Amino acid sequence: MSLPFSPSDPLYQLAIVLVAGIVGGELFSAIRLPRVTGWIVTGILLRATSGWHGEATGLSALSTEAFRPYMSFVLGYIAFTVGAALHFASLKNSGIRLGMLLLCEALITPTLVVATMMTLGAYLAPQQISLPTSVLLGAIAIAGAPGTTVLVIEEARAKGILTRTLLAAIPLIDMVAVGIFVFAAYFFAESGMSGGAWLNAGPVATASVAREFGLAFSVAAVGAVIALGLNRTVVSPAYLGPTMVALILGAWGAAKGLGASGILACSFAGILVSNLRHDTVRSTEAYLHSIGALLFAAFYTLAGMNLDVAMVRRVAGLVALYFLARFLGKYLAAFLAMSIAQAPVQIRNYLGLALVPHGGVAVGLILAVQANPRLADIAPTVTSVGLAALVINQLLGPSGLRLALKNAGEAGNGAPRLLDFLDENHITIGLVGGSKEEIIRTLTAQLYAMPDRPKVSQEVFVNKVFERESLASTCLAEGFMIPHAILDGGQAITGVLGLSSQGIDLDAPDGRPVHAVLLLATPQADRQRHLEVLAAFARAITRDAGLREQLYHARNAAHAYVVLHAEDSHDINYFLEDAITRA
Template sequence: MTFEFTADDQLYQLAIVLVAGIIGGELVSRVHLPKVTGWICTGILLRGLEPYHASFSGLTTSAVSSFAPYMSFVLGYIAFTVGAALHFASLRNSGKRLGFLLVGEALVTPIVVMAVMYFIGGWLKPDEMTLRTSLILAAIGIAAAPGTTVLVVQETRARGILTRTLVAAVALIDMVAVGVFVFATAYLTGLGDASADWHEHWQHALVSVAIEFGAAFLVGTAAALIALGLTRTIVGPAFLGPTMVAVILGAWGAAVGFGYSGILACTFAGIMVSNIRHDTVRATGAYLHSIGGVLFAAFYTFAGMKLDFSLVLEAAALVGLYFLSRFVGKYVGAFAAMSLADVPTRVRNTLGLALLPHGGVAVGLILLVQENVHLQDIADTVTTVGLAALAINQLLGPSGTRFALTQAGEKGKDLPRLLDFLDEQHISVDVTGKNKEEVVRCLAAQLYATASRPSLPQEEFIQRVFEREQAASTCLSQGLMVPHAILDEGEAMTGILGISSEGLDLPTPDGRPVHAVLLLATPDTDRKRHLEVLAAFARTITRDLNLREQLYHARSAAHAYDVLHAEESEEFNYFIEDALTRAGAFSENKT
């Protein structure tokens, strides 16, 4: 029995792309660039060398289209994952800056892009860069690149306010891009009807957006609810991951089959699953994490093969103008939004650069322009400028995101730290109360509104805190109070930090008002870490006046998080692995 590899064998072609992408990614990573840049470059190189390898590989530019189902699945997985990051309870303190950012993306970015492309681009090439062309390019320019962004975040092991804002924002930004694009195309299509006035054009465009989002929401929600119903009745825990894969496939396929956005449907599916049964999202991530490298390496190598880099030379001036105007729009919009949201300076200054990547949604929107019979007069220009600028963004964008994460001090921070449970949603800067009971109840209510709330009933938890408080007051000196309760075995340590800049009038040993209340919920098996947390806070509050003042007068939860997780705070909020390493080295030296 003999085996023959044929040029038409898609598995054979997929193997070639995967191996080439892996090699390209590893080579690029050795010069400290993101692997995704190497994958994209490998795809561009394979396209350029097509005459030399097509005879034995069968891998041609036209053959890439046969992998459309694979590309759709990865895009759906990306959309689902990013949508799942929108866990509303976890974003309790992020809503303000995300809201300002979306307004900036919906207004600032497209206005800057459209104005620059119409006035300057129109002056350079008046026949090609019309108002219609500028409007469509502006809508496409809003789109982000969730896959690239998430990949760079994972590769750099980043964590912090910028990372949280970025991951949550890219899904919403793509939804804004789809909405603005649908509105723009519907409006321009309506202009072809001479019998309709401009009021009807606007109404038709708005209705089109509502239908697109409504249909995608219904499809994504239906897929999520059916799957969650199965996991509660028939499907066991071992098959939670595969069931969520079915959700991605079903949501994308059904939405596209009805003529609506698969990206939106998968995003809504991820949002629904995350907010109805959050633990399922973690099971899905764990299930696909082991093959994530395979999915992304092949996906971005194929994406690179779709981008004809020679297009950059054909319309170099317009391409450069589009790239720069989009970057300026992103940066100005993000900077203004973060300034209004009053976030830490390092986040405000770097978010615009982190949003530079331009990815799969933009490609999909360009393809929709090609298929729209009412936009054929501008399709060639939109395709040439859009894809060529996208090629530049795909090469430079990942490095921009990585640089932004590094400048913000969040690279390499996704490692276990002592105060990991005090992320942004577990910090409140508006704690109030006339006495201990009111303060504890206020913080307990906020703790139980998060995803990591204790399993025992809220009132029972509060009673345990009061019993401990009656045994001995947890009001310490220098404005710190640490009420706590011991949980049953099998739970994770959690808590919430309440800050009052004015101070709470509670009985304390030194007579000073309380400015920080750390409410802890600790399992009986984690008492050692509990004591370490108490010691860390006590040392910091009593010895570091500068940090204490920054924490007590933090303007927002984001600022307080920044204080607790900054490099200057590593002495008390230390990396657990480093502490274990030091402890091991100390033991060896001692023996």
Template sequence: MFAHISKWFQGDVALIQAANPLLVLSVILITGYIFNRLARKLHIPTVTCQILGGVVLGPYVLNLFVQNAYTSFVPITNFALGFIGLTIGSHLDFRKLHNAGRRIAFITLADAIITPVVVFFSLQLFTNVSLEASLLISAIAITTAPSSTLHIVREKRAKGIFTKTLLAVVALNNVITIVVFYTVYYFIYYITSTSHVGIVAIIIKPLLLLVESIIIGSVVGYAVIYFTEKRKTRVSFLVMVMMAVIITVGTAETLHLSGILSSLILGMVISNFSKNKNTLFGAFKDIETEVYTLFFVLAGTHLDFAAIKIAGSIGFVLILSRLFGKTVGSTLGAWLAGSTDTIKKWIGIALYPIAGVAIGLVLLIENNELLSIYSSEITSVVLTAVVVNELLGPILTGKALQKSGEVDKNRLRLMDFIQEEFIKVDMQSDNKWDALAELTEFMYKTHKCHEISLEKLKNSFIEREKQVSTGIGNNLAIPHAIIEGGPKIRCVIGISKKGIKFDAVDDKPVHIIFLIATPKEHYDRQHLQVLSNIAKIFGQHPHIKKQMLKANTPEEVFEILQTEEVEELNPFFED
């Protein structure tokens, strides 16, 4: 025994050679808890500290367990990746993204085009990596780690346009990564195995993989909706969602598809078509800390620092070229989309993390007989990027969220409806009745008012407006109505540059409209405070009205309404 401990001190063997999986699990959770507390004290992202905790457990520091002791947790890791895919997919809510599509598409496409091009030519110009390996590495370089990004967003309690854009871009980024990688994968596979290139097969196979993942995620997603809405099963929502993720990942992995991509589709289906989506996604809150802890500490135990030595300068060429490509690509996309300065400046560094998807694609290359000849070049280089970016990437993502001003904004506040998706900047109506109809339809669509019909909602506003005009002067109108049912106060903001005849108290045309629907049970001091504070915003700060009328996109209006003057009149309920 003493001889064994002596060898352990010298770093020759692991301390525990045959550990029970439950012991390993308990040590992982305790390590995660300790490093979680350490992260708070050091004011660094929890994910970075938990990965460091895994490094401490692993072969380079304490070397507590043999490396294969962690392999029994592969199903848990796959489940965690599925859970992360589900959560990322939940942010692809078309209702919330309906007026952000241009921005998200331009940033995603620019990143997906420029990053691999920069990485490929850098590897070809500055290293001796083969053409085939360079193509595969360049495809892998597109991905941004959804796990690290999501964890940082949750930890920072971030909410706003930047956060919404980041999560949507990361989701689409990983879809594109998988499609591009498989296109390159099959291209190299065919030129290696045959004398001719099957162009149709190269194009069709990646698309078929995407379609199959969509089918799996959609079928399971609609099954969840059916059992929670039609059959109203008594199974708890937590169990239902866990079953959905397990079935989705298990089916996808069995068919050699991407579990995280199928889970992403599952999350997207639930987010867009389930009436119980908030309850379903909220069900995971009780266990998400443990899931993240297991995932990131385990990731730390697998980090191979020897890869940095093997890869040498090639690994750092990948890191620097990818960093440059991500920064230039996403910034260019934001510029082409006419995004705000905040997004242009900070979206690039928020996309640096790289981890799970990249490792999965590397393993795919290693397991292919024909492509495994390139794995010696690829594995060490990609793992070098993973090691560096998993430790530094979350810090940079956290920095970007901090600079965007959206940290600690994911809390309930008085006017929680001030969000990009509820803003309409191109109103076409000429009179108040048409304006009420136009904005009511916009509210019904964006807020998904299931508890009331569109006709009843319109009539509520019309009846209230007939009593007395809600055009309060200063080019502002606040039409409001009390409705039956509904979870909270709802509001949409409409802007008309030409002005609308609204019978306002000062007879001036209305340019800005806040249309508010309040459920009866919320008609109390909160309703009156909302009306009062909206009037104060424009009465005390006339420059805000001028800025809003100059804005061309909902994104710009949202940025204007995040200024300090508005923030003071839109308090958080926790404060």
């Protein structure tokens, strides 16, 4: 049945897409699958059925170009948010993990993809597979899916070392993917796909990568300085969120206008704002959180509509090889990197599965191949194999990520817990010192290097801790010490934990060496939680010898975090809502 008007208006079409996506997401959520998978499946079904009902819905006339600004904004917002997770002061204990992961991702994933496509792929389709095709597909395989990852983590209410590693690694992995892709694309384009000219193409390709990243960083830096400057001088706090939205729009638009990557520019903008003024990022996220579901539901439904499942049938063999090679490369790279970094076993075993989702950056790189006339000979194969495999990764990846979060014991940990303030970056291993004063000053310096440091001056805080210690020793039995101070300002409890496997002689009442020192800074408003923390640690340390030994002899901060936040540590780190319910 036809309508008495032509429903070709993009806003009308967007309404149809949004409603269909919301319904599809809720149906998938009802069967315990990620909503993002439901949105993508709904988009694929809308594309498949638009030919039947196009006259009534207007979707047969759906134009990708009509929604490109909307898609670009959501991609920019995703890139900005994920880039903001790279707050360097908060990642001091994650450096080895992230560095090894980036190195292994850059080497193992593309190498495995290229080797598979050049051997088995060339055997299946010798006319379609070449070295340039395989290398570009290998670069695209590195890219992750920041939007999908963030959505699944939020939906699973996940929190922990695996979650933190994912959020910090995804923007860096995408930057590695873009860098390798730009180098390879310019390399093969400049050489004219001819092996004889490859030696001369290297310098041009290297210069192109430097230009891409340089332009994106410059645009982000100028935009961030202007936005933060306006916030300090003209813009009231109520309009901080809209100002950051303008930064995202401006960074994307300016980068694209200069021929650089909008995703890179928005990622750099997020990194800069987060490290120059960290509280601004939280305000931006809070501002857009209320409409986040709307943004993502329409975005991923539209993404599903732009992926043609029919192409899977045409290159099914190559798609299967590419998907399996990428999956194996992701898993092996993550497993090897986490093994070298001595990450907890849960992270080592499940990080690779969590990295499977493939998203917007990959689509952008594929479109870049299509847009380059000098890559026209290989564009059809790269497009068909890359997009078809992306369909599979987007359908299976979110469920794999959710399974990884669950098996790592991090799903459902997003609710407030007693020791939320004691994350990995607030834990230090190898604590040394010859006296209480020296240790307290060492830990205080670490505490004041954190974004959530107390509002009072460092010297005032130290004097308050010494004053409390002079009244009575805060050394508990079994090698634990909790020096602390109650402060007039501040809103939430914070602190740092120092661990010494060898133990330090601090004249504890029971004569034992001290292995763990928890320095607490507590505002008057949070005294109740302060008492709960003291009581919980006192019970756990004196009664649970297993937990005590694991904590005292943790190999690194990540292992100590796992000990304190694991499911079997509920007595020491319980959910606050459970405590309220019991009370």
